[in-house]
Amino acid sequence: MRPLEEKEMGEVFKKLMLFTGNNLKNIIESPSHEGPDPNPGRYCFRLHKNKVFYISESLVRRATNISRKNLVSLGTCIGKFTHRGDFRLTTQSLNLLAANAKNKVWLKPTSEMSFLYGNHVLKGGLGKITDSINQNDGVIVFSMSDVPLGFGTAARSTQDCRKCDPNGIVVHHYSDIGEYLRDEDDL
């Protein structure tokens, strides 16, 4: 377990920025009320076996007691670095992203399952959409009852959505909570 290097940090922030925009500040600065300390600490990012974790500082201190070999996971895993050195967000980061989302899409109940099987979001399945989404922005996908289902990138802007036909893709699938079942072994 080690702190991220400058380049790695940049990669991680770039990805998070895509989904949260200016709310990235909240992710970094939000106080953690974990541990015995009366003063709230901060959250930080740690790299362990190619995976990036979002952990409170107090937990980091305590985790140092466990040897690197035995340490499987700590805090929240938000993504991992591929062999090429790219950073990829995983499903576990969803709660963090959803709380600070910039662009949101709400799915109709009928199309929820389709998305959870890893399909793209079509216009027909759209229940509600935030205005002023631009193409290729990061989008968080919610059910109509505000349960975060996953996230993806916008295939077209909100304006274009109005004109496209019902079968047109609105959000490209990136990750969804169905992966907890489908990719149980990998996570």
Next chain:
Amino acid sequence: MGRKSKQKQKIILPPELPPEVPEDEIEVSDEDLQFVNENVDYAGFVSGLDTTSITKHVTRVADLKEDALERLYERRLQKKKLKEEEEKEKEKERKIEVDRVDALPVKSLDGQVYYRTLAEKKGGDGEEEDGGGDKGIVRLTKTERRAKMKKSKKEAKKLGKQVENTEQVEATPQAAVLAEVKEDLTAEATFETKKRKLAELGIALLADPESNIKSLKEMLQFCLDGDDVLIKLGLLSLLAVFKDIIPGYRIRLPTEKELEMKVSKEVKKMRFYESTLLSVYKAYLQKLVLLEKKSKFQHVAVRCICTLLEAVPHFNFRESLLAAVVKNIGSQDDVIRKLSCSAIKSIFVNEGKHGGAATVEAVELIADHVKALNCQLHPDSVEVFMSLSFHEDLRKPGEPDKESKVKNKKNRKRKNAEEPSQLQESDRKRSKKELTAKMREEVTADYKSAVFTPDVKEQRKMQSDMLSALFETYFRILKHTMLSTAASSQANGTLVDGESGAHPLLAPCLNGLGKFTHFIDLDYMGDLMNYLKKLAGGGSNSDNSSEKCAKGLTVSERLQCCIVAFKVMRSNLDALNVDLQGFFVQLYNLILEYRPGRDEGEVLAEALKIMLCEDRQHDMQKAAAFVKRLATFSLCFGSAESMAALVTLKQLLQKNVKCRNLLENDAGGGSVSGSIAKFQPYATDPNLSGALASVLWELDLLCKHYQPAISTIASSISTMNTSHNQVYLSSTSPQQVFRDLSLEQESFNSKPDLRKSNNKRKRGSGPSTLATIEENLNSTGSLDEDELRKKLSNHFNLLRDFKENEKLRNELDRTTSALQLYEEYKKQKKKTARRGIKIGEKGV
């Protein structure tokens, strides 16, 4: 006398009226006056005889006789040349008796008949006979008429010379008398006569415009006069005449080709009439436009122009009228501006009068005007757009395609049918067919121009032109406002006060956008929303400068932006449910910036209704944040505002079951509170405020509100059950409630007994000061106002004393503490100094 009037008429007859005619007239009438003075019993005779002719004139039967007389006179003229003075006098005496029967009195505007004074009668006689003579001439054939005209001209010249001679002859013996009379005839009198002449001309025109059309020119001459009042009178009377006689169609002057063609005399007459009318109308308009620039005549000219535009928007020269009106639409002068605006509005409303073409022109002109003046206009000038109306059924896009398709099909069919037969047909036949086709086309074109129901396609085109001009104006205003606010924020807020009035057109522009949202093209929607979002945010995105910019745009204007954005969304985007997050953030912050006196509560209530009550779904977090903020808001402001807020709050709670956790008495929110564990009241984003972790303690305070309506609604909200899902939604809107309560508040103050009872019930355990107020109030019923005032002033004096006392005490505390601090500081300094010395000693 008849003879004389005859002569005079001959002088007047030619169209190029010599300007010295009125002088002539005066002189002649003087003679007559003299004459009548000499024979006094004669005048009585005149008045006695005339009554019969009045009725004749009114029913216009007299014309016939006049004509007969006319001819008789002319024949005589041909026979007899001029005679000596005495002979003439004699003849006059004789003729007058004949003439008496037809002597026409003058009816003025107020309906009175003048025949007492001879001068006036003379004028009137001349006028009426002039008209009669015209008619008589018109009935003759053209050649005859010309011949007669020539003859009469010659005669008139001769006669004029002779008359002059005779007058000169006369003048020498009667110079003294004449001078006297002239002195009597002061400027006022001439003015009176001129005025009367004007009225006579106008009445004659209105009575029979076709035959009296020439007197239009004469009337126009009055407008060129030097006298201010007379010019104004002339303008107004011409206005009345034009309003009445302008036909219901557009006059098209005949082309040269048409002029060459032979036409019947009726057509000729008509053409003459129309061309005269048109030329005088043109001259009149030019005069109006010219006079409009002079401040003296501005009001009159503008009134004339506006009335004309309202009355005859279909007629020629509408463009110049419109241009003149539009120029005044943003005038600083209230009267002029109101006139112009109402004229434009009437054009917009009464489209049937001109077929819609004028509307398009007006809208385009206003758009250009706004562009030229860089949006620095009075709001009224854009407000007029609100009375525009569009036909929704014209927007069906499928219709034209269908039509053209059908046509194509028909054509194809016809072609197919024609092709085989064409081969057999001879060339002559074909050419004949082409000719008929051509004719048919021409006929249809004529029919189209003549028919009253406008072409659908054309109308659609006009409407699209109108819409593009309209939205061009609106977008220009929005853009201009945005640029100016951006500039003001860059100028570091130093010019903020001057900048606040820099976008006067924004409010009507937003209103218009709200009204016509459903006509906006989807392509523009994105830009429009972006503009609105920026404007709602006060022209900037960053939080720091938003406060600065808020001064540039008032809170109500920013609220209006939010409302318009929602209206746009609602009217266009039923298919796609878009969440306007940005505007919610703005509203969330604007609620804090609202000040009851400064900003319009109506707008706030409308915003609450449109954005919060009518929106279908909300995020739980957002709804909770708004609930909390509205509750806080309703604590701070007047009853009307807080009532509106509470009604919104209630509806939000009814829709969002989970938000009712706020009503539970444990802070923290439990499992629903989400990632934000603590309520942050100063957060700018409702999603990040963590409102679910808070408790609605405000409601408990509001239950004790002095206004019974508020206390009841607060208590009903606080008893809402978390588990029980109420299907019932109250139908009252925040807007309505706001209006009711703000009205009630006015009447509330005048009903002390109602208030008393309420106060008594609810404030039984209130503090002692309140109790004294209540006592005061209780005693008001029996005491008179003076005493009440005295008591109140006593009370407030006391309160002020309390406050002053408190302030003084605070000051005292502060100074004493400062003194203490200073002493401590001194002590410490001494200590350190001593220590320093000690250390120094040690070092040594």
